[in-house]
Amino acid sequence: MNKRAEPGAISTVDLEQAAFWMPFTANRQFKKTPRLLARAEGMYYWTPEGRQVLDGTSGLWCVNAGHCRPRIVEAVQKQVAQMDFAPTFQMGHPVAFEFAERLARIAPGGFSRVFFTNSGSESADTALKIALAYHRARGEAQRIRLIGRQRGYHGVNFGGMSVGGIGANRKAFGPGVAAVDHIAHTHDLQRNAFSRGQPQAGAEFADDLERICTLHDPSTIAAVIVEPVAGSAGVLVPPQGYLQRLREICNRHGILLIFDEVITGFGRLGQPFASQRFGVLPDLFTTAKGMTNGTVPMGAVFAKDSIYDTFMDAPEGIELFHGYTYSGHPLACAAGIATLDTYAEEGLLTRAGSLEKIFEERIHSLKGERHVVDVRNCGLMGAVELEPRAGKPGARAYETFLKVFEAGVLVRWTGDILAFSPPLIVESAQIERIFDTVREALKTVD
Numbered sequence: 450m451n452k453r454a455e456p457g458a459i460s461t462v463d464l465e466q467a468a469f470w471m472p473f474t475a476n477r478q479f480k481k482t483p484r485l486l487a488r489a490e491g492m493y494y495w496t497p498e499g500r501q502v503l504d505g506t507s508g509l510w511c512v513n514a515g516h517c518r519p520r521i522v523e524a525v526q527k528q529v530a531q532m533d534f535a536p537t538f539q540m541g542h543p544v545a546f547e548f549a550e551r552l553a554r555i556a557p558g559g560f561s562r563v564f565f566t567n568s569g570s571e572s573a574d575t576a577l578k579i580a581l582a583y584h585r586a587r588g589e590a591q592r593i594r595l596i597g598r599q600r601g602y603h604g605v606n607f608g609g610m611s612v613g614g615i616g617a618n619r620k621a622f623g624p625g626v627a628a629v630d631h632i633a634h635t636h637d638l639q640r641n642a643f644s645r646g647q648p649q650a651g652a653e654f655a656d657d658l659e660r661i662c663t664l665h666d667p668s669t670i671a672a673v674i675v676e677p678v679a680g681s682a683g684v685l686v687p688p689q690g691y692l693q694r695l696r697e698i699c700n701r702h703g704i705l706l707i708f709d710e711v712i713t714g715f716g717r718l719g720q721p722f723a724s725q726r727f728g729v730l731p732d733l734f735t736t737a738k739g740m741t742n743g744t745v746p747m748g749a750v751f752a753k754d755s756i757y758d759t760f761m762d763a764p765e766g767i768e769l770f771h772g773y774t775y776s777g778h779p780l781a782c783a784a785g786i787a788t789l790d791t792y793a794e795e796g797l798l799t800r801a802g803s804l805e806k807i808f809e810e811r812i813h814s815l816k817g818e819r820h821v822v823d824v825r826n827c828g829l830m831g832a833v834e835l836e837p838r839a840g841k842p843g844a845r846a847y848e849t850f851l852k853v854f855e856a857g858v859l860v861r862w863t864g865d866i867l868a869f870s871p872p873l874i875v876e877s878a879q880i881e882r883i884f885d886t887v888r889e890a891l892k893t894v895d
């Protein structure tokens with residue numbers, strides 16, 4: 450019997466044969482026991498059966514202002530009725546120019562140029578290409594090497610995958626782009642387990658970049674890309690002094706430093722961007738996710754003025770042969786402007802700072818619970834790492850995630866780590882509920 454779904458009639462039975470090839474998902478497992486979300490508002494999702502679920506992950510690290518915010522919904526509706534699409538290749542439209550201006554205003558000083566993309570992956574690849582082209586424009590075409598970090602995540606396109614440092618995301622896809630290497634990650638459970646905020650030990654992990662420079666000759670290296678706080682690999686907070694040291698080494702060798710702020714951007718760490726929180730400026734930084742509050746796909750690369758100016762020094766003509774049909778899409782820009790308005794009206798770009806201590810107290814109250822080998826946090830970003838079950842890596846965290854979801858809270862799991870990043874509108878009682886639910890679940894997971 451054909452069990453395929455009739456349009457508009459998705460049921461559990463239909464899902465086993467569903468056409469949707471789901472991303473980063475165990476399709477067969479999911480389709481047997483699906484978890485569907487059908488509606489959202491503020492801090493909550495609702496399942497198709499009407500069960501309310503507290504969102505402990507901002508969807509997928511992106512819905513920073515909470516769900517279905519009226520101002521953003523209205524702006525998108527209005528824009529789609531007024532002008533659905535306009536090209537930005539050799540043409541333009543006012544909404545894209547306005548949004549770029551607004552973004553530049555909240556960026557650190559000296560970052561007044563914004564290149565639009567449609568996702569974090571595209572932002573990563575765009576930043577890497579800008580870095581290569583920048584060196585070439587300055588007569589240093591030999592700088593072709595791109596350096597990432599173990600456990601880094603920069604999306605799934607070829608550039609981002611190649612500098613990425615999560616093995617599972619790479620192994621099925623061949624060697625990736627040439628001339629890539631990786632510095633060591635900073636996760637050090639022996640010295641830093643249960644650190645609150647930035648771990649004390651480990652600034653010297655940055656010196657691994659010197660090793661790479663010696664190995665390859667620094668004059669062949671174009672850029673180093675890191676997430677200020679690694680997100681997808683399980684919230685790895687930079688040790689004190691680490692980012693400063695990375696910056697110094699890049700300066701010494703003329704290497705561009707790229708921060709991937711796809712998760713940390715737009716208030717996650719209590720400042721608009723992580724560079725402002727940590728007091729370390731990159732040369733380029735990538736964003737996406739919170740940029741439109743997750744409503745319309747969009748990303749951007751912010752470039753230091755001197756980088757943009759280098760391109761503008763070239764003879765008249767197209768300065769960068771790069772862009773996407775949907776770079777600066779009107780709907781995304783309208784959503785983005787309304788998102789920035791919402792952030793400003795409610796002080797959301799700094800609100801994580803005032804909630805950080807409460808969040809820290811609550812998440813660290815899980816220290817001592819069964820299986821918990823580490824708890825870490827920064828801003829409204831945190832993780833609880835579990836001891837892996839013998840021979841079954843990831844199983845324990847997955848089961849905990851399921852129990853937490855059944856109890857009405859959405860968190861994220863990756864390997865044996867549970868990750869938390871609630872919308873920045875979260876209240877302290879909701880923070881408490883998230884971690885109390887995890888505590889209860891851990892009691893019943895073997």
Ligand SMILES: Cc1ncc(COP(=O)(O)O)c(C=O)c1O
Pocket residue numbers: 567568569570571573602603604605676680681709710711712737738
């Ligand atoms: C740091 C970082 N870079 C890039 C990406 C990729 O973004 P997208 O999934 O929008 O392509 C992500 C996604 O989680 C991310 O966390």
